[in-house]
Amino acid sequence: MLRTHTCGELTLNNIQQTVTLSGWIQKIRHLGGMIFIDLRDRYGITQLAFNHEERPEICEKAEKLGREWVISVTGIVIERYSKNKNIPTGDIEIEVHELEILNEAEVPPFTIEDESDGGDELRMKYRYLDIRRNPVKNNLVFRHKLGLEIRKYLSNNGFLEIETPFLVNSTPEGARDFLVPSRMNPGEFYALPQSPQTLKQLLMIAGCDRYFQIVRCFRDEDLRADRQPEFTQIDCEMSFIEQEDILNLFEGLVQHIFKTFKNLEIGKLERLSWNDAMKYYGSDKPDVRFDMRFVELNDVLQHKDFKVFNEAELIVGIKAEGCGNYSRKQIDNITDFVKSPRVGAAGMVYILCNQDGSFKSSVDKFYSQDDLRKVAEKCEAKPGDMILILSGKKSTTRKQMCELRLEMGNRLELRKAGEYKALWIVDFPLLEWDEETQRFYAMHHPFTAPKPEHESWLESRPGDVLANAYDLVINGSEIGGGSIRIHRPELQKQMFKALNFSEEQAQNQFGFLINAFKFGAPPHGGIAFGFDRLCAVLCDSDSIRDFIAFPKNNAGRDTMLPAPTPIDNKQLEELNIKLNLQTENGK
Numbered sequence: 001m002l003r004t005h006t007c008g009e010l011t012l013n014n015i016q017q018t019v020t021l022s023g024w025i026q027k028i029r030h031l032g033g034m035i036f037i038d039l040r041d042r043y044g045i046t047q048l049a050f051n052h053e054e055r056p057e058i059c060e061k062a063e064k065l066g067r068e069w070v071i072s073v074t075g076i077v078i079e080r081y082s083k084n085k086n087i088p089t090g091d092i093e094i095e096v097h098e099l100e101i102l103n104e105a106e107v108p109p110f111t112i113e114d115e116s117d118g119g120d121e122l123r124m125k126y127r128y129l130d131i132r133r134n135p136v137k138n139n140l141v142f143r144h145k146l147g148l149e150i151r152k153y154l155s156n157n158g159f160l161e162i163e164t165p166f167l168v169n170s171t172p173e174g175a176r177d178f179l180v181p182s183r184m185n186p187g188e189f190y191a192l193p194q195s196p197q198t199l200k201q202l203l204m205i206a207g208c209d210r211y212f213q214i215v216r217c218f219r220d221e222d223l224r225a226d227r228q229p230e231f232t233q234i235d236c237e238m239s240f241i242e243q244e245d246i247l248n249l250f251e252g253l254v255q256h257i258f259k260t261f262k263n264l265e266i267g268k269l270e271r272l273s274w275n276d277a278m279k280y281y282g283s284d285k286p287d288v289r290f291d292m293r294f295v296e297l298n299d300v301l302q303h304k305d306f307k308v309f310n311e312a313e314l315i316v317g318i319k320a321e322g323c324g325n326y327s328r329k330q331i332d333n334i335t336d337f338v339k340s341p342r343v344g345a346a347g348m349v350y351i352l353c354n355q356d357g358s359f360k361s362s363v364d365k366f367y368s369q370d371d372l373r374k375v376a377e378k379c380e381a382k383p384g385d386m387i388l389i390l391s392g393k394k395s396t397t398r399k400q401m402c403e404l405r406l407e408m409g410n411r412l413e414l415r416k417a418g419e420y421k422a423l424w425i426v427d428f429p430l431l432e433w434d435e436e437t438q439r440f441y442a443m444h445h446p447f448t449a450p451k452p453e454h455e456s457w458l459e460s461r462p463g464d465v466l467a468n469a470y471d472l473v474i475n476g477s478e479i480g481g482g483s484i485r486i487h488r489p490e491l492q493k494q495m496f497k498a499l500n501f502s503e504e505q506a507q508n509q510f511g512f513l514i515n516a517f518k519f520g521a522p523p524h525g526g527i528a529f530g531f532d533r534l535c536a537v538l539c540d541s542d543s544i545r546d547f548i549a550f551p552k553n554n555a556g557r558d559t560m561l562p563a564p565t566p567i568d569n570k571q572l573e574e575l576n577i578k579l580n581l582q583t584e585n586g587k
């Protein structure tokens with residue numbers, strides 16, 4: 001080995017020991033007749049001391065060294081004069097007797113420090129240098145430990161980790177597939193799995209009983225902020241269980257994770273129906289670290305002279321505690337926010353609850369003090385609070401209010417880092433109507449079971465059918481989702497019918513599963529968690545990229561490799577693929 005110790009472990013206990021360390025040069029300082037070098041490896045930093053008077057030839061060699069060079073040194077551990085209390089090795093340094101240069105290095109394009117001067121693009125292009133930085137490296141260490149703990153928990157609960165293939169069949173029903181041409185079968189394609197959904201169901205039919213896999217999934221979607229075309233799921237499936245069993249078992253996992261990594265007892269998880277989530281938070285992934293629930297105000301604000309409200313399908317308010325003294329400017333600023341293209345509201349109504357019990361609002365012309373008092377009572381607003389009101393079409397107003405609620409949560413610093421609120425969203429609708437294509441889509445996926453008591457509505461009132469489906473939400477992020485599956489072929493057929501699939505289409509796309517159901521499928525269900533996002537939420541980060549060693553940018557590119565790239569004609573010929581790309585000038 002090219003070292004006896006790592007750069008993170010030597011302390012006063014090792015004084016006078018002869019040691020060999022290897023690593024990268026973080027920093028070089030000249031001080032009188034001495035050269036000090038901070039040597040870094042994955043485990044930490046150790047100070048090296050070169051004494052010119054005592055060992056001039058080594059010092060001369062050290063003069064040549066530069067940042068990020070790779071060296072190996074042998075020397076004696078001695079106590080340091082000026083100690084560094086911030087690092088575990090800060091009490092000692094190595095008096096260097098031998099120096100070997102293992103590799104030279106060019107000056108890195110950005111500083112390898114906790115706070116780097118490199119921008120995002122540059123750091124991604126040289127991600128291997130970025131990973132040398134503590135914040136990124138620590139994230140990868142965290143991810144490893146979290147994965148290990150999850151594997152342990154699931155194994156202890158009888159789950160088998162089973163790998164499923166990456167080259168599978170295309171199922172156009174979900175997101176867009178990434179396709180892989182098959183050279184041996186000209187004109188035919190594999191697809192990369194969007195998730196192992198159908199395969200894990202087949203494993204239940206195979207009798208595996210409890211399956212999990214920490215697995216890469218691929219979705220060719222237009223990249224929204226903080227999405228990756230490939231991401232990792234903790235994918236799970238169980239047989240002979242009901243929804244309650246799954247919620248309990250995975251609640252246990254979530255509690256275990258918080259206890260292990262945050263030393264927090266998060267207790268029993270709150271459950272909220274999808275309907276209530278939409279009604280009170282305008283979102284199926286509410287951040288419930290703070291209250292500020294929506295209050296519907298149609299009954300108190302309609303049938304007066306204010307046309308905007310009279311014509312609205314929904315009038316909804318939130319109470320901003322302690323904001324009753326907001327200035328005109330502050331309110332204008334919030335109004336600008338709701339009118340911004342991102343939120344898209346036409347306007348906002350406010351009511352300030354004055355300390356003397358009176359009210360001042362932007363609609364004083366239309367409403368008496370008594371009217372406003374009724375609103376305040378409904379919102380449980382006290383003197384010193386402010387009520388913000390939006391109105392319009394139900395679904396859009398809820399979306400807009402959701403944005404406003406989160407924005408106010410940010411402004412009032414109610415979304416605190418280090419505070420965690422996890423909850424289950426349950427009772428999702430089974431189907432979702434799409435205006436554009438005039439058909440129903442599965443809200444979760446086509447294998448999700450309706451609630452047994454709603455099965456008979458599949459044909460008569462499909463829009464009202466609720467599903468045995470659930471999501472896990474932490475701090476406003478969707479961390480996981482799953483469902484009890486359909487396991488009877490008849491019901492699966494009915495579901496495809498509700499989704500407007502002809503028998504033939506269903507057979508073509510999912511025949512393998514429908515047929516497997518004929519051979520004794522056990523009742524089963526499961527869940528999948530977004531592993532990258534779980535890491536990010538637990539570390540109070542907004543970005544899953546921080547937890548992926550080699551992520552792609554917003555255009556789906558890996559700028560380091562780089563990928564994607566054009567392919568050689570010869571390779572294309574082998575695959576029997578002819579490109580038909582139009583260049584910009586139409587040639």
Ligand code: ASP
Pocket residue numbers: 194195196197236481482483526527528
């Ligand atoms: N396969 C589903 C998904 O990727 C999760 C599940 O239902 O288990 O969303």
